[in-house]
Amino acid sequence: MQFKSSFYPLLLTTAISFISFIGKAQYADSTLKKAPVNNFWKSSFVKKTSVPLLMFGATALTWPHRKEIREIRNRFIPTFRYKYDDYLQYAPAAAVVALNMAGIKGKHSPKRALVSYAFSLGIMGAVVNGVKHTANIQRPDASARNSFPSGHTAMAFMNAAVLDKEYGEYRHPLYGVAGYAMATATALGRGLNNRHWVTDVLAGAGVGILSTEVGYLITDQIFKNRGMNEPVKRNPVPIQARPSFLEMHLGYATATSRDLKAVPGEEGIYSKGGFNYGLEGAWFLSRNFGIGGEFAFTSFPLNSDRVDLGPDINEVSNGLYTQALGVRYLNIGPYFSLPLANNWFVTAKLNAGVSTGSAGNFILNIKKEFQEEYGTAELPYLKYKPKPAASWSAGVGIQKRIGRNTAIKAYTTYFGSAHEFDMQVLQDIDADGHYVYERQPDDHEKTRFNHLTFGIGITAFLW
Known part of the structure; x- marks a missing residue:
């Protein structure tokens, strides 16, 4: 039997891909032309939900192909077993605590930040565990039927969102980039360790970010202007800025x-x-x-x-x-x-x-x-x-x-x-x-x- 060598092609890899190490919307700069208050793209709803909605959309798009995506992992690194994701999920939250202990103030007082974190954690835990037991999806390694969504990924992205809100939006965006990089590494680890499908980590990322948004929204209604630190003087993004x-x-x-x-x-x-x-x-x-x-x-x-x-x-x-x-x-x-x-x-x-x-x-x-x-x-x-x-x-x-x-x-x-x-x-x-x-x-x-x-x-x- 012979096959011609001119037919070989390619298929889907992961995307996990596709989980971001970005944050959500941050302060709009004051030097760009201001759009009307009712501009849809500048609305609070868009800023707070755009990335989670992208994650949920990617979950739906990749669901029919999740087994094919896992095949890529099984072909190239079937013996991958490094449990760093069990610990890295907590690293962004640990960074918030360490920065506060070092006297580096975040956007909110430690008390208000703790309340926001507690609400976010409660919402995330309720959603993840509720969906897990309702969906009853088997894990890739067949160890249990609680695969969807990924709790590790939801925890990692919730913690990354907290770090971003307290320090990324307040002091420098690289805090947020670092937090989401750690969250992305956690999500990749869940797939590489054969504990989750790509759809699980995509949905987990969306749940983690959205839970933080809702948790902070509730806290804002309770505390109002109390427990907020003075704004850090920051340079706005000039219209001539280089978009690296x-x-x-x-x-x-x-x-x-x-x-x-x-x-x-x-x-x-x-x-x-x-x-x-x-x-x-x-x-x-x-x-x-x-x-x-x-x-x-x-x-x-x-x-x-x-x-x-x-x-x-x-x-x-x-x-x-x-x-x-x-x-x-x-x-x-x-x-x-x-x-x-x-x-x-x-x-x-x-x-x-x-x-x-x-x-x-x-x-x-x-x-x-x-x-x-x-x-x-x-x-x-x-x-x-x-x-x-x-x-x-x-x-x-x-x-x-x-x-x-x-x-x-x-x-x-x-x-x-x-x-x-x-x-x-x-x-x-x-x-x-x-x-x-x-x-x-x-x-x-x-x-x-x-x-x-x-x-x-x-x-x-x-x-």
Whole structure:
């Protein structure tokens, strides 16, 4: 049996992705043109709920693909067992306590901050435990049926939101960025340790942030202006500020090259729509021009229903399953930003770098009557590994600033790369049950992984 090497593509990785280390809306700067009081984008509701709603929306979008996303983890780091997430979830709250003990005042007095924290904790705990026992979702490791949402992630993002409110909004936004970075690491740990699905951590992040908003809202109604420290003198964001940033984004990917798409009337393996996940950042030298880079991962599931396996293989197999193939991009280059009225921005980038692909298998589903003979129900028939290749990307976006250091962006990016493959085909199964593979000669034929992505990102400005 032979397969042409021009069909390999890519599918979804995680997004966990996609949990942000940003905060919520922060103080609006006073030097930008003021919009009317009833401006929707400047409303308190939008500022307090935009990021949680994005997390809940991402939960819904990724729910049908959560098992496919976990497959990426199982293929590359199946033995990951580091329990740092059990402790890191509390680090942002510990930072608030430590800063207060060191005499560094936050936005509120310790008493008022404690009351806000207590309300937030109570709301978060009630929501998480209520949904856990109602949803009854099994954990990825099958240890219990209380997976959704992730309590660790909700705790981490609640604590990060508290640190951001007390110090990020009051003293410097990097406090908030640090808190959300720790919360993101906690969320990633829950997935890597096989304790939660990606949907669990996305929903947990949304619950944690929203619980803090509600907790502080209740406290504000009780304390009014009592227990608030004097405002720290801070420089507003000038209209000419350089929009340096860090960003996380998650989106949909669609193939554009003939090597990936299904061709009517042709046999072979072709791709379905996939996912794109990325981290990027740029340091701006002026308000319009900067230098930055991106680390992105795009992956497509593969469809093998058009593959003719031949009569010999069809006799023992029910068909072929092809693991999704992902491609990682590490690109750098110029970034552009054009500020518009009412805190809108048009963004663009043009990057180049290197791409690497993940290894995978073509797996035969062995019929029951032959499983004892082969010693397995799934037989890895062909192994493949894309070789590193040059890559490039070009993208544009429309961005809306919803807080002093926070923005939401809709983006589209085109990625281009072409890869040769190392391929090994199964030749025999020895007496000990070990698979014997034979490496195929290089034919130097390249498969183009050109694709278009579009989705939503959350940006943290580093004014």
